[in-house]
Amino acid sequence: MGTSGPLVVALHGVAESSRYWGRVLNELAVDHRVLVFDLLGFGRSPWPHLGYTTEGHADVLARTLETIGVLDQPAVVMGHQAGLTVALAHTSRQPAAVRAVVALGTPWYRSAQEGRRGLRGPWWLSRWLVEHEGRARRLCRTICGGRPVVPRLARWFAPGLPPEVREDAFLHHWESLSGTLQSCWIDAQLPGRYLEFPRPVLALHGDQDLCVPVENLEDAAADRPWLSVRLAEGHGHNLAWETPGLVSALVSEACDRMALRAELVVVEPPPAQPAQAQPAQAQPTQAEATQAKPATTRRRRATKAKPEPDSQGAAGLAELLDANELTVPQAATLTRVSRRTVLSWVESGAVEARRDGPRFVLRTSSLLAHAFGPNRPSQELLNSSWLTQAETASHLGTSHATLARLTRADLPSHRVAGRRVYLKAEIDAWRRSRRP
Numbered sequence: 001m002g003t004s005g006p007l008v009v010a011l012h013g014v015a016e017s018s019r020y021w022g023r024v025l026n027e028l029a030v031d032h033r034v035l036v037f038d039l040l041g042f043g044r045s046p047w048p049h050l051g052y053t054t055e056g057h058a059d060v061l062a063r064t065l066e067t068i069g070v071l072d073q074p075a076v077v078m079g080h081q082a083g084l085t086v087a088l089a090h091t092s093r094q095p096a097a098v099r100a101v102v103a104l105g106t107p108w109y110r111s112a113q114e115g116r117r118g119l120r121g122p123w124w125l126s127r128w129l130v131e132h133e134g135r136a137r138r139l140c141r142t143i144c145g146g147r148p149v150v151p152r153l154a155r156w157f158a159p160g161l162p163p164e165v166r167e168d169a170f171l172h173h174w175e176s177l178s179g180t181l182q183s184c185w186i187d188a189q190l191p192g193r194y195l196e197f198p199r200p201v202l203a204l205h206g207d208q209d210l211c212v213p214v215e216n217l218e219d220a221a222a223d224r225p226w227l228s229v230r231l232a233e234g235h236g237h238n239l240a241w242e243t244p245g246l247v248s249a250l251v252s253e254a255c256d257r258m259a260l261r262a263e264l265v266v267v268e269p270p271p272a273q274p275a276q277a278q279p280a281q282a283q284p285t286q287a288e289a290t291q292a293k294p295a296t297t298r299r300r301r302a303t304k305a306k307p308e309p310d311s312q313g314a315a316g317l318a319e320l321l322d323a324n325e326l327t328v329p330q331a332a333t334l335t336r337v338s339r340r341t342v343l344s345w346v347e348s349g350a351v352e353a354r355r356d357g358p359r360f361v362l363r364t365s366s367l368l369a370h371a372f373g374p375n376r377p378s379q380e381l382l383n384s385s386w387l388t389q390a391e392t393a394s395h396l397g398t399s400h401a402t403l404a405r406l407t408r409a410d411l412p413s414h415r416v417a418g419r420r421v422y423l424k425a426e427i428d429a430w431r432r433s434r435r436p
Helices: 016-030 054-068 083-095 113-120 122-132 131-141 150-157 163-168 174-186 214-222 245-255 286-292 312-323 328-335 339-348 362-374 378-382 389-394 400-409 424-434
Strands: 008-012 033-037 075-080 097-104 200-206 227-232 264-266 297-299 325-327 351-354 359-364 414-416 418-423
Touching: 008 016, 008 054, 008 083, 016 163, 016 400, 033 054, 054 174, 054 200, 054 297, 075 083, 075 264, 083 097, 083 174, 083 414, 097 214, 097 245, 113 122, 122 131, 131 174, 150 286, 163 339, 200 214, 200 245, 214 359, 227 245, 227 351, 312 328, 312 362, 325 328, 325 362, 328 339, 328 359, 328 362, 339 359, 359 362, 362 414, 389 424, 418 424
Parallel strands: 008 033, 008 075, 075 097, 097 200, 200 227
Antiparallel strands: 264 297, 325 359, 351 359, 414 418
16 A cells, blocks of 8 residues: 555554554555555465464565565564564564564563463453363364354454454464464564564553553563663554554654664774874864774663662652552562563562553562561661672672671671672671771
């Protein structure tokens, strides 16, 4: 759709088709060239009986783009859930063919168990896929594949969806549905696979998305400079037809390469000036200096700052301690660990938590018991800067083995979140007490 403007490629997800993008296309086609595809095994594409994998879908996409002659034209690739997984795989293989990636409903799961749990929430049919595979297989083979009865049953099976999306949700067979769901959703392993990425990714995520916790993406963006996360307040998983205007605006932003260009920094110093006096000359501009001597550049990597005490001081920490429940960011602030670590405690059942929409809310007493032990942490411990074992050994000028021996003897230490930490004030007082 569209005859001029930047190229946009849209990839739908599991149990969807190219008609999923209908409301977004109406806005994008005005000033963009938009290509929409039915993934292999879905919609009106062929449905071969074979193993459906992320790499297989990416290969088919690259061959299709090459066949129609646009593989050499950098495009913004937009993907929803499993379609995004395919988009990321395609970009990592063909970075020259992609300008940027727009991510919707990102299946950013830290484990396959978390992915299965995400599928249990939004729809009873999706729960069957992970809890009752045998029933789901029999049901799919009975009603899917373009059966004439589907249009009459679709309203009951998938309430709340646009009619065209609801009907096309059953255009597949069991092999394409289960294989793509397993490879591109449950076992996608996006956190471990994409620590670095060749192109910028703009992720739009609904704060009411019941499939993927918002905290997963927010935590991922903290140490991935190529990933930018935007929240769509009041929206859920299907942003393309819930808020098409917001999606099209994000795609338009992604089409501006200069706006999304990763920041580059010069790492080579300028040539040294001769020591003897020189006549005063006009200093060359940055552009002239760059043309005279090409500079070596590298991508700036974001680094995590060491957790510090809460910026509100003792009063802020006291409020957190007195609260019955805490959000994941608040729990991370109190225990000075990453949000990812807090989520791992929740997933393993070490800390009691409940769902509040798309977010987790943790019971404060359970968090304190897990992080600090059975005793309530003191304000001194919460307000002081901690030293790790490596930092303490360096501070004392000893080896790790000597530090362990001193700790077993009488060196003050604390257990916080499963690790041994030291307070600098206590260490200095202990060292003064040992001086003759």
